[in-house]
Amino acid sequence: QSLLTQPPSASGTPGQRVTISCSGSSSNIGRNTVHWYQHLPGTAPKLLIFSDNQRPSGVPDQFSGSKSGTSASLAISGLQSEDEADYYCAAWDDSLNAWVFGGGTKLTVL
């Protein structure tokens, strides 16, 4: 059971906008920044968003992050087939003194 809760699946059609939620608590998301990763099976995970809403260089602006209270969201606009992947949120947990991940959301482009 992950400390950060994500929906197991999400879907959308090409060009659509989808959002993926990540729900935590006061010991993780409520106090610390959230980071998002994209993982295509068989490849190394990739950092998409850091510190709630910052994009690393090279990540297109179709990806955006936000946070409010103990929840965060990743939005993907202009959905493309190559966006089909697993998406994970992560944050530092002050109570566990450990990094915690969400269970992952499998995004399907219909």
Place this chain on the structure above:
Amino acid sequence: EVQLVESGGGLVQPGRSLRLSCAASGFTFDDYAMHWVRQAPGKGLEWVSGISWNSGRRGYADSVKGRFTISRDNAKNSLYLQMNSLRAEDTALYHCVKSRGYYYDTSGYSFDYWGRGTLVTVSS
């Protein structure tokens, strides 16, 4: 180009030990904290352990505390994970991961580069 190449995985019996290595290149290794993150078959990502830039601070997930030891050799640009008393539930793909900053336990220092992983299978 940042490269992280893991090695040392394999099939091991429960209760035995294994040592994973990660060769890093393409960045100033001793300027950054490093981590191990694993993914069990069909499961999500799980943070295993982290170590600060100068080995001064180290941390472990509760699931491996007391059994796993993380270390690094900055002269060799290498990260290690000594895994003792292995259990079936340790079976996973283990990724070597670079931090964006000096310390493994700073919330703003996300993981920015990942290796492709080395597979550890614990089974009799």
